[in-house]
Amino acid sequence: MPSEPSRRAAGYAALIERYQIQGVAPWHQSLVCDGAAKRIESSATGETETYPAQYWPGDAPCDHLEFALKYDGTDLALLAKVLPAIGSGPIAQWVQATPQGKYTRRIWYLFELLTGERLPLADMTAGNYVDLLEPAEYFVLERPTQVRRQRINDNLLGTGDFCPSVRRTSAISSFIDRDLSARSRELMSGYSPDLLKRAMGYLYTKETKSSFEIERITPDASRTERFVALLHVATRDDLCAKPRLVEIQNQIVDPRFREPGYRTDQNYVGETVYVGNERIHYVCPGPELVDGLMSGVFAAHRRMEASGVHPVLHAALVGYGFVFVHPFGDGNGRIHRLLIHNILARRGFVPSGMVFPVSAVMLKRPAEYDASLEAFSKPIVQLADYELDDSGRMKVRNGGVLAPLYRYPDMTAQVEALFAFIRQTVETELAEELSFLANYDRTKRAMQEVVDLPDRDLDLFIRLCLQNHGKLSKAKRESTFRALRDDEIERLERCVADGYRSAGTDRAADD
Numbered sequence: 001m002p003s004e005p006s007r008r009a010a011g012y013a014a015l016i017e018r019y020q021i022q023g024v025a026p027w028h029q030s031l032v033c034d035g036a037a038k039r040i041e042s043s044a045t046g047e048t049e050t051y052p053a054q055y056w057p058g059d060a061p062c063d064h065l066e067f068a069l070k071y072d073g074t075d076l077a078l079l080a081k082v083l084p085a086i087g088s089g090p091i092a093q094w095v096q097a098t099p100q101g102k103y104t105r106r107i108w109y110l111f112e113l114l115t116g117e118r119l120p121l122a123d124m125t126a127g128n129y130v131d132l133l134e135p136a137e138y139f140v141l142e143r144p145t146q147v148r149r150q151r152i153n154d155n156l157l158g159t160g161d162f163c164p165s166v167r168r169t170s171a172i173s174s175f176i177d178r179d180l181s182a183r184s185r186e187l188m189s190g191y192s193p194d195l196l197k198r199a200m201g202y203l204y205t206k207e208t209k210s211s212f213e214i215e216r217i218t219p220d221a222s223r224t225e226r227f228v229a230l231l232h233v234a235t236r237d238d239l240c241a242k243p244r245l246v247e248i249q250n251q252i253v254d255p256r257f258r259e260p261g262y263r264t265d266q267n268y269v270g271e272t273v274y275v276g277n278e279r280i281h282y283v284c285p286g287p288e289l290v291d292g293l294m295s296g297v298f299a300a301h302r303r304m305e306a307s308g309v310h311p312v313l314h315a316a317l318v319g320y321g322f323v324f325v326h327p328f329g330d331g332n333g334r335i336h337r338l339l340i341h342n343i344l345a346r347r348g349f350v351p352s353g354m355v356f357p358v359s360a361v362m363l364k365r366p367a368e369y370d371a372s373l374e375a376f377s378k379p380i381v382q383l384a385d386y387e388l389d390d391s392g393r394m395k396v397r398n399g400g401v402l403a404p405l406y407r408y409p410d411m412t413a414q415v416e417a418l419f420a421f422i423r424q425t426v427e428t429e430l431a432e433e434l435s436f437l438a439n440y441d442r443t444k445r446a447m448q449e450v451v452d453l454p455d456r457d458l459d460l461f462i463r464l465c466l467q468n469h470g471k472l473s474k475a476k477r478e479s480t481f482r483a484l485r486d487d488e489i490e491r492l493e494r495c496v497a498d499g500y501r502s503a504g505t506d507r508a509a510d511d
Contacts, residue, residue, distance in 0.1 A: 162296025
C-alpha cells in the first residue's frame with residue numbers, strides 16, 4: 001500500500017507544538033503536505049490551510065515565525081507566549097541576518113512591545129517604513145505612529161496594555177458599505193421635528209429598561225430616571241476615564257454595592273445550578289491586572305478616536321473590552337452598553353440627540369448577544385485552572401497563562417455582532433418606532449372626528465385596543481368608556497384598525 005503523505009505543522013501550529021504553548025488556537029493554522037494541492041478548510045472557529053511541500057519554511061523557530069506572519073496573520077496573544085519561549089538571542093541573530101526584511105522588523109518591534117525586553121540591536125538609520133499590520137487583512141489606524149527604531153508604522157488599535165485586533169472580514173466590510181448612519185438620517189428626515197422629539201423620549205426609556213432587563217433587573221422609577229440621565233450625558237461627555245466610570249457605577253447599582261474604585265478581588269460570571277454548585281460562564285482577569293487593562297482600554301480609545309477608526313469598531317472594542325475586564329463587582333453589563341452609546345454618539349454615528357435602542361435588540365436576540373460574549377469568554381473558561389471555596393470565592397492558579405488572552409483579544413466576532421445589532425436597530429426598531437408614532441398621530445386625528453375625547457382618553461383607547469387584538473374589551477367599555485355609544489366605539493375601533501393595519505403592537509404593550 002502507498003504510504004500516507006507526510007503532513008507537518010508550520011507557522012503558529014509548529015511553534016505551539018515545539019514550545020507546548022497553552023492557549024486559544026490561532027484563527028489560521030497551516031500544514032505542509034507532500035504532494036498536496038493548496039486548500040483551505042473553514043469552520044466557525046477558524047481555518048486550516050494545507051500547502052504543498054515547497055512551502056516548507058525550514059526547521060528553525062524563526063523560520064516558522066516568518067511563515068506565521070506571512071500566512072497565519074498576526075496573533076498578538078499567541079506571539080506574547082511564543083516570543084519569550086524562543087528567547088531574545090535567536091531572535092536578535094535572525095534580525096541581524098536580514099535587518100531590512102519587513103517580517104524581521106515586525107517581529108523585532110513586537111518582541112519589544114510584548115515582552116518589555118529590549119533586544120541588543122542598534123536603531124535602524126535607513127530604509128522605508130513598513131506597516132506593522134497589513135491593512136488589507138486587519139482594521140488598523142489610518143494615522144499610525146512612526147517608530148524610528150525599527151522603521152515601523154505602528155498601526156495597532158491599542159497598546160501593549162490592551163490591544164484588540166479585528167480581521168477584515170467580508171461581513172464587516174458589507175456592514176460598513178451599508179452606511180447605517182446615513183440610513184438612520186435618511187429615515188428620520190421623513191418625519192417632523194415634533195414627532196422625532198417624542199420618539200427620542202420613548203427610545204431613551206426603552207433603552208434603559210432593556211439594558212436592565214438583560215440582567216433580569218426591574219429598576220424602580222428613580223433608577224430608571226438616573227440611567228436615562230446618564231444616556232443623555234453619554235451623548236456629550238467622554239466617559240472613558242476611571243473617575244467617570246466609578247461615578248457611573250455608583251449611580252446605577254443598588255447603594256449597598258457602590259464601589260470606591262476598581263475591584264480588588266477575583267470575580268467571575270456564573271449561575272447557581274443547585275446549592276453548592278456553580279456553572280462558570282467567565283473567569284475575569286485577576287485584580288492585579290485590572291488597572292493596567294483599563295488604562296489600556298482608555299489608551300486604545302484615544303488612539304482610535306484620533307485616527308478615525310470606524311465608529312462601530314471603536315464602540316465594540318471599548319464597550320466589549322470594558323465588560324471583558326469586568327472592573328467592578330456589579331454594574332459592568334449596563335456600563336458596557338452605555339459605553340457603546342457613548343462612542344457612537346460622540347463619533348457622530350448617531351443623529352444628534354438620538355439614542356439607538358441597541359439593548360432592546362440584544363434583548364430580542366439573546367442567543368446572538370450571548371454568542372458575542374462567549375466567543376471571548378468560553379475559551380478562557382476552558383483554559384482556566386481555578387477552584388471555588390465554600391463561600392464561592394474563586395482562586396485562579398494559572399493567571400499568567402490567561403493574561404495575554406485578556407490583553408490581546410481577537411474581537412472580530414464582537415464587531416460583527418454589534419454591527420448586526422445596529423443594523424436591526426436602524427432598519428427595524430427605529431423604523432417601526434417612527435412609523436408607530438406617525439400612525440398614532442393619524443389615528444388620533446381620525447378618532448377626534450368621531451368623538452372629541454381628551455388626549456388621555458384617546459391614548460388609553462388606542463393602547464387598550466392594540467393590547468386586545470383591535471377591540472375594546474367589554475369590561476373596559478363598562479368601566480372606562482361607558483359614556484360612549486356602541487356605534488361610536490365601533491367607529492373608534494375602526495380608526496385604530498385602519499391606523500395600525502400593518503403595525504406591530506409591541507410598543508403599545510410597552511407603554
